[in-house]
Amino acid sequence: MEHPSTPTPGRLRTTPSWLLTQTAAHAGRLVTAALSPHHARGYHYRLLATLAETGPASQADLGRHSGIDRSDIVATLNDLADRHLVRRQPDPTDRRRNIVHITPTGRRELSNLQHALDTAQDTLLAPLNPADRRELVRLLDLLLTHHTQPEG
C-alpha cells in the first residue's frame, strides 16, 4: 500500500499563514544548524548583530531594536557576557540602566556567525533567482513594516 507520498494538499498549501510558519520552520532549522557549531542560538546572533549596528546600548533599547523581550535579553546577555563577547556596564547618567558593549572577541564571533548564516541564507533561498529573492525580501519587509507600525 503506497501513499504516493502526497505531501500536503491544496488548502493549507495556499494559506499564507501556513506557508509562512512552515518556511519559517525550515529557516529556523537551517539557522539553528548553522549556529549550533558556534554554541549560539538565534537570540545570541540577533543581539550581537544589533549591538554591532547600534553601538553600545541599554538592554531595553536592545530589546526594542531586536524585537526580543526584555526578560529574554537578560538571559541571552548573561550567556554572551559569560563568554566575554559582551560587557555590561552601569550607565553613570542613569543608574537604572546598563550600557552593553560588544567586545573585540564579540565582534570576531559575530563575524563567524554572520558567515555561517550567510551560507544558511543561500541554502534557504536556493530555489529562487536573484530577482525572486529581492521580491521575497520586499514583500516580507512590507508585511513586517505594516504590522510593526500601528503601535510601535
Place this chain on the structure above:
Amino acid sequence: MEHPSTPTPGRLRTTPSWLLTQTAAHAGRLVTAALSPHHARGYHYRLLATLAETGPASQADLGRHSGIDRSDIVATLNDLADRHLVRRQPDPTDRRRNIVHITPTGRRELSNLQHALDTAQDTLLAPLNPADRRELVRLLDLLLTHHTQPEG
C-alpha cells in the same frame, strides 16, 4: 524622546531568515487570536483541514500530510475526539492503524475555524495588493517545495 523608536536596523532587516521568522511570528499571533475563541490551536485546525481534504486517514498519514509529528498527532487527536469533532476507528485491514474520520460536527467546526482564519489572512496580508499576495504565495511555495522534496 531620545530613541526615535528606531525599530530594527539594516542587517536583520534584509536577512531572509529573520524576515521569515518575524512575519511568521506575526502570522502566528493572528492565527492564535483567531482560533482561541473557538478553543482551538494551530494543530487542531491543520488536522481538521487535512482530514477534510484527504478523507479518512491513518494517524501516520495525517502526520505526513500536515507536517505534524506523529506524537503530536496523538495529543491533538485526543482533544478533537473529546469534543467529538473526530472519530478514531481501528483499521480492519491493518491492526496497527487507526482510521480517523471527521464527524459532521467536526466539519461544521472546521468551517467556523476556516472563516476565522480567512479573516486573519486578510489582516495579515493587508498591505499587499492581490498581485503581491499571489507572488508571496508563489515564492513561499517554491521554498517549501524545494525544502520538502530532497527527502520526502
Place this chain on the structure above:
DNA sequence: AACCAACGTTGGCACAACCAACGTTGGCAC
C-alpha cells in the same frame, strides 16, 4: 512629597517542533 514611568531581573507559561523508546503488528527473506 507623591506619582507614575522606565529599567533590569526573576519566574513563570504557551506553542510549535522534535526525539527516543516501547509494545504491537505486517511484510518479506530465508
Place this chain on the structure above:
DNA sequence: GTGCCAACGTTGGTTGTGCCAACGTTGGTT
C-alpha cells in the same frame, strides 16, 4: 514457518521562541 525489520500508535520527555506579571530600584513630573 521462523526471524528480522519496518511501520504504527503512544508515552514522556526537550528545545527555542515569544510572551506576561511582578518586584525593587531609579528618574522625571507635578
